[in-house]
Amino acid sequence: MAQDTTEVVGELTEQIGEGGGMPQLDFANYPNQIFWLAVSLVIIYFILSRVVLPRVSSVLAERQGTITNDIATADELKQKAVEAEEAYLKALADARAEAGRIVAEAKLEIQAELDVAIAKADAEIAAKAAESEVAIGEIRKGALKAVETVARSTATEIIKAVMPGAGDAKAVTAAVKSQLKGA
Template sequence: MSQSTTATTVEFQVAEETAPAAAAGGEAQGTTEGTEASGGEHHGVFPPLDTKTYPSQLFWLVIFFAALYVLMSKVILPRLSAILTKRMATINGDLARANALKNETEAAVKAYEKALADARANANDIARTTREAVTKDVDAESHKLDAALAKKVSDAEAKIAASKAKALDAVEDIAANSAAEIVAALGGGKVTKAAVAKAIKG
């Protein structure tokens, strides 16, 4: 009796323990089935590749491309064109200014070289003119000195000739006087100076 009671009690406990597990298993199985049932819809075609959505996709594609075209042609491209035009104008202006400065520099160098050549030519002309003027002055002074020296020499020769003539006259007078005195001393009588001079010259 006790054994049967014990067996009944054990079966009852096993039944109690098995019932929640079975219920849980049933719920899990139901959930799995529900998930499989609901998840069956997610195993369809990828939306962008679904032919049913092509018309709407094409419509929005045209809208976006049209908006992009309008944005590019009306806003972005004009701004880019204006920026490029302004930059090109700046570059052309800088190039023109650089060419103008280059031409001015070349003109200044040519003017400097011409001025330098003219200065050298003028210096040569001035040197030649100065040399000719100095040579002319030297020649004139030389002629003046030559004339002065010739005059002095002539004056000196004239003075020498006069002195010589005067000395010769004095010598003749001395000789005449000496001769007269000698004749008188020799007893020849008194002789005049004129006669002695005539005798000396004759």
């Protein structure tokens, strides 16, 4: 009976529909549409809540985790790079200091050697100078003696020539000596 009624209503509404009414306001069809709407909503709700949402949220969380990990790793690597650079700079500074030290040491050594050499040379020069002085003194002494000898012999000869037989060698020698001392 109810079946018949709905059929009649359906036919009636279709006739109205042919007349160009608004199918949206055809209240006889509402139970049908609401029923299928409910069915689809429930199906979509279960698809979403049982499958899609957990899956997508887990994927997003996983990706977030991966990104966080990657950023942490990158930070670590960066830290390492900074450390390596520091070590390199330190090594460079050390090497530079070492080089400076070696240069200073070498300089000192050379200075010492130089000093020694200079001192030695000075000593040698002093010795030579002393020797030379002695030699010069001797030569001077020799020269004075030679001058005395020459003067004496010359004076003797002159005296012999001027006054033969006069005077004697002793007087001449004394005279020359006094003369040379006075000169």
